[in-house]
Amino acid sequence: MLDCPGGASGFVAGARARGAEAYAVDPVYGPGVERVAERGRQDVRRAMSALDDVTDLYVWDVYDGPADVASHRWAALGRFLADYTASPGQYLPAALPRLPFPDDSxxxxxxxxxxxxxxxxxxxxxxxxxxxxxxxxxxxxxxxxxxxxxxxxxxxxxxxxxxxxxxxxxxxxxxxxxxxxxxxxxxxxxxxxxxx
Ligand SMILES: C[S@@+](CC[C@H](N)C(=O)[O-])C[C@H]1O[C@@H](n2cnc3c(N)ncnc32)[C@H](O)[C@@H]1O
Known part of the structure; x- marks a missing residue:
């Protein structure tokens, strides 16, 4: 499987935990986990502060409220960082519209x-x-x-x-x-x- 853009999300970690061979591509990936981790933390903080101003643009039956969304996002970031640290080869720095894979991969x-x-x-x-x-x-x-x-x-x-x-x-x-x-x-x- 490929997740593109993978961002600082837990899709690949979850897929791999279930036995899939999964890769993610995102221009933010690169050597060392700290830069990616900091970017992930900034993204969660920015998204959560933006959400407070536009709660009417969201449907509140999946999550209990902004705090519940934040808790899911921090948990996903944690799963992502653990997998990124353990298996950096699954996370490739690249950007659409050009991906570093052969046809039909x-x-x-x-x-x-x-x-x-x-x-x-x-x-x-x-x-x-x-x-x-x-x-x-x-x-x-x-x-x-x-x-x-x-x-x-x-x-x-x-x-x-x-x-x-x-x-x-x-x-x-x-x-x-x-x-x-x-x-x-x-x-x-x-x-x-x-x-x-
Ligand atoms: C909102 S995040 C989405 C991440 C993940 N798919 C999710 O749903 O949580 C958008 C991501 O797109 C990445 N991005 C920006 N330009 C891109 C490009 N040209 N090709 C691939 N990814 C790009 C950003 O670095 C960022 O991580």
Missing amino acids: FDLVVSGHLLCLYAEEFDHAFHVQALRELCRVARGELRLFPLVDFGTQRYDGLDDLLLDVERAGHDPSIRSVDFEFQRGADECLVVDAATD
């Missing part, structure tokens, strides 16, 4: 909280190139979440992304997910990346 590629969410920072051309690259390295399935920006608006280039993926011979679909924390973030793009 992974059964499952997950990409969370970058594309669509940061639509203000990354233009549509970047979205197209990044999605093509994620599909290139997937031999099985790609899952992209969420499909909304921070204002809970669905990414307006989504139809064009789907067409581009179809033209490349893949099979995209948008599926509901039974997890909605950020309001409106209840859909996932799933691409069957296997080509005939």
